[in-house]
Amino acid sequence: MVAVELSKIIIDEKRQDQIIVLKEKAGDRQFPIVIGFLEASSIQMRIAGVAASRPLTHDLILTMIKTVDAQMESLVIDKMIENTFHAKIYLRLKDGITKIIDCRPSDGIALAVRTEAPIFVDDDVMQHAVVFK
Amino acid sequence: MVAVELSKIIIDEKRQDQIIVLKEKAGDRQFPIVIGFLEASSIQMRIAGVAASRPLTHDLILTMIKTVDAQMESLVIDKMIENTFHAKIYLRLKDGITKIIDCRPSDGIALAVRTEAPIFVDDDVMQHAVVFK
Numbered sequence: 001m002v003a004v005e006l007s008k009i010i011i012d013e014k015r016q017d018q019i020i021v022l023k024e025k026a027g028d029r030q031f032p033i034v035i036g037f038l039e040a041s042s043i044q045m046r047i048a049g050v051a052a053s054r055p056l057t058h059d060l061i062l063t064m065i066k067t068v069d070a071q072m073e074s075l076v077i078d079k080m081i082e083n084t085f086h087a088k089i090y091l092r093l094k095d096g097i098t099k100i101i102d103c104r105p106s107d108g109i110a111l112a113v114r115t116e117a118p119i120f121v122d123d124d125v126m127q128h129a130v131v132f133k
Numbered sequence: 134m135v136a137v138e139l140s141k142i143i144i145d146e147k148r149q150d151q152i153i154v155l156k157e158k159a160g161d162r163q164f165p166i167v168i169g170f171l172e173a174s175s176i177q178m179r180i181a182g183v184a185a186s187r188p189l190t191h192d193l194i195l196t197m198i199k200t201v202d203a204q205m206e207s208l209v210i211d212k213m214i215e216n217t218f219h220a221k222i223y224l225r226l227k228d229g230i231t232k233i234i235d236c237r238p239s240d241g242i243a244l245a246v247r248t249e250a251p252i253f254v255d256d257d258v259m260q261h262a263v264v265f266k
Binding site: 061063068084103 | 171172186187196197200201219237
């Protein structure tokens with residue numbers, strides 16, 4: 001597993017698909033993920049500290065997680081299937097049990113920036129992603 | 134409180150804002166709510182029984198609710214402030230306690246169609262909405 005962090009969000013309002021870039025924490029490798037406009041906006045608004053007048057969908061998820069006394073432990077981008085990244089949210093429940101929930105990386109990252117949960121990428125995925133330095 | 138159901142989704146792919154119509158269950162009153170394209174698509178895909186190749190954000194919320202053994206009891210559209218509808222999700226936790234979570238009606242309805250939770254509208258809101266028969 002490689003610990004990564006969000007390094008760039010490239011939003012082009014004329015396009016539906018947007019690009020975010022994840023960067024290795026202990027190195028220079030970076031790779032892009034194509035995500036939807038709404039998810040990109042949701043990530044950017046949180047990072048920019050812009051409060052939406054009404055809760056965005058990811059804010060709602062965050063409220064739900066807090067309401068049930070759970071905690072997002074981490075996000076793991078663990079697979080790439082037909083050029084699509086797959087991810088898992090590790091959710092620690094009130095009773096201490098950790099459950100693993102399948103998600104798109106975009107949703108996972110929108111939650112990770114809200115919970116400050118660490119983001120990891122599987123070594124194999126890192127090797128197969130379009131990595132640049 | 135007035136029990137309502139989703140009666141129409143009007144999707145215009147050239148626009149960002151879409152319209153859904155809620156209809157009184159025990160009567161003929163209906164009113165429109167303007168929601169985002171993504172939320173409208175999420176509602177329509179579920180109703181049409183179209184499975185997304187990867188979980189949509191509302192599918193992720195549903196999985197989270199199930200994972201923590203909670204249950205969506207109902208959605209209540211309880212306020213209209215400056216022409217914006219506000220809503221609450223009533224979430225019954227594993228221990229039997231019901232928590233109330235603030236949300237946009239669009240997210241609430243996208244979850245209600247996935248959980249078959251009933252939808253209610255406050256009488257005052259119903260009177261102030263642009264109602265047609």
